[in-house]
Amino acid sequence: MSTETVEKEPASKIDLGPEVAGGEIPTFDITLKVRRYNPEVSDEAHWDEWQLTMYGTDRVLDALHKVKWEHDGSVSFRRSCAHGVCGSDAMRINGRNRLACKTLLKDLDTSKPILVEPIKGLPVEKDLIVDMEPFFQSYREIMPFLITKGHEPTKERLQSAEERDRYDDTTKCILCAACTSSCPVFWTDGQYFGPAAIVNAHRFIFDSRDDAGDMRLEILNDKEGVWRCRTTFNCSEACPRGIQVTKAISEVKQAILTRKV
Amino acid sequence: MATPTIDSPRSGRVSPGYSRTSSSRGNFEMIAWLFMRLSGAILVVLIFVHLYINLVAGDGITGIDFGFVAGKWADPFWQVWDLTLLWLSMLHGTNGIRVIINDYADKNSTRMWLKGVLYTATVVIVVLGTLVIFTFDPCPVIDGVAHVADYCPAP
């Protein structure tokens, strides 16, 4: 009887210097400034600020939790998964759109106050909570679901690895609205479909199993559609999933052109 | 006491500023987008040849005077060249400003006013420019006096 020899896992290559004692996490002090707005109290927004002692492993979301749980329970923000999956907590941190749960405090300049504001371009409801309904309305309009013609296949709908790869990037969207709310065109004209709707249309337009690409291209050929994009690249920079948003928009533009011209 | 009814805050309500109301004007925006790129590519050639001929070639900038312009416009080749340059750059520039107005004005009335001024200016400049290129007379006769330069045919 012989058993296969199982290779032992190699030892960790990371060498923690002698100065790092096990389990010890460095702490530092930060100033957190949060843009507050409560229409039931005042029509004016204002800044509130707190001094907090945080750990090197903490994220902006942990700082917000600390404030909400230990200092001021009225601070309002959305979050659900706390791990960059659900897309609830996109906010403007030091002037850039990011997920609070994916932004480590130590990566920000902790010598200055850390500014946290709601994402721009959508109506603020309270503190960091914005009305996402216009955003989802545009998302619904591009029909983000598989549409096919003909009969159900008797097997699963087959697709080659290359065909799957064609739209892989845009499958990663978590609908956080960081892109749409970073777009200067959307800031002044909320009727623009916005990058997120185009990204999610791209995901189906270039899916070989889907048959409604033409309909989606027609929807995005609107005067508030892809042609409003000015290739500013704010969206690509904001996307917490690293989606090449501007590239996806260009590919949709290209698809509309080659279909029409 | 009757319980006050509160509208469900999530009952499909979209703030009015966000709903797309006006219908799309066919392929206009697509054509405009394409035009910006095509005219841009042509403008590169038109503009740089224009700059080279006027400012570098021959006597350079010191050679530019009434006679230089008159000489160029006596040639149908440069008439067509300058006409194309005028029309393409005006339409290209106008559409560029139209897009900027759409991007930055946030009231529909502001948009309308700014575009009104823009389109009026464009029409005036294009019409005036076209007229000048075609009706330009290098040897005008003013009040019966011929302004003859050395390049004019003898009267």
Ligand code: HEM
């Ligand atoms: C040298 C040749 C030129 C090239 C290659 C070129 C190319 C372009 C392109 C591709 C755009 C579209 C940008 C976008 O959609 O985001 C644009 C915009 C614009 N162009 Fe030109 N162009 C040229 C010359 C001119 C001239 C001579 C004028 C002025 C009459 C002009 C005025 C504008 C304006 C006002 C805009 C809008 C600004 C913007 O989009 O940010 N361009 N140009």
Ligand code: SF4
């Ligand atoms: S494309 Fe990126 S930034 Fe935009 S909604 Fe999706 S995940 Fe968020």
Ligand code: FES
């Ligand atoms: S809380 Fe889910 S993405 Fe940040």
